[in-house]
Amino acid sequence: MTAPVKSSPLALTVLALLHYRPLHPYGLQQLIKQWGKEQVVNVGQRAGLYRTIERLLVGGLIAVRQTERDQQYPERTVYEVTDAGRAAVREWLEQMLSVPKAEFPVFPAALSNMMLFTPDEALRTLEQRAERIAAQRAAMEEVRSGAAEAGVPRVALIEDEYTLAVLAAEQRWLDGVISDLRDGSLTWSLELLAAAASQGPAESASSDGSVG
Template identity: 35%
Template sequence: MPRRAISNTLALAVLGLLQERPMHPYEMAATLRERHKDSSFKVNSGSLYDTVESLARHAWIEPVETAREGNRPERTVYATTALGRTEFVGWIDELIRTPVAEYPKFMAAVSYLGALGPDRAADALTDRATNLTRRIAETNAVLEQTVGSGAVPRLFMIEVECARHAWEAELTWTRRTIAEIHDGTLAWPAAGA
């Protein structure tokens, strides 16, 4: 599989937004935040503008208008190009079709859970379960406000659903592991062993 000229997932978000309509970068950032996409993509102004410049440099997007409203700075509106649409669809297909090795920090930490000892491991996992429970509840509220109210089509928030399901699975594993620590079925080696 050839290496993609741009692989920053924020570029994927920009291309996705521009499938809907041409936008300027400020509107892109606001739309991503409004749709809670900032939980899927790291969105900050500097990286967004760098990403837009890179997409334009590779001819995946192009400026279609520059306008000024009142005293505000000029804003350049971008649209996707035919090449950008082709790259976007190919990239989405590849990411969905082909699992890749991702290296989540939590998995790295879990691989050394034993270093905490049973009590501290159970405490840390209990805190994680609390945080996951809160995150799931917040996500359910966002989904109700957006998709449930009909304000945003479900398809536009489907990755939030996917993330919620992953957190629910992690929460189930976390609670089961806590129970195994407490009941002794997850055994720790003897000290010095």
């Protein structure tokens, strides 16, 4: 009996793409890039893709379709999705699409400790982020436009729409915070923070659960 395969963005993407046609790892990597899915799954290192394929193979979610031999290329193993894989991908998709997951991205964690910077340092750092967000949006728009012109259907690029909407919302929020830092309506000092930290909780719970 095979062990259950844990879902991951890359495993989900591999299973999904194999629904359309059997592919070897290089073909999978190229299709991921052609459809712009490297924005949401990490295929920068092919070793990660091979490890994911191996997990899916051992778990019975994909199977070897054939082995291709060509004088121009090394031997290539072509994989196809199994019935178990088709069932798994639907289960993963339903869970991932319908249930918000508690995630802990880096940026909010950094924001929660931004008070270690002075307001001027925070302003300079967030201005740099805003510039990078603008550049990232422009690059994504260009890639998405090229993919659409190449005939990639909208549904295959829908994650780009979401990512661009999130980036646009972040850019608007950054603009507001940067404006507040510039005009001084958002400010702090070490003394102010130290005083707030020294106050402690207003109430504490006793050992029996009552509030004292």
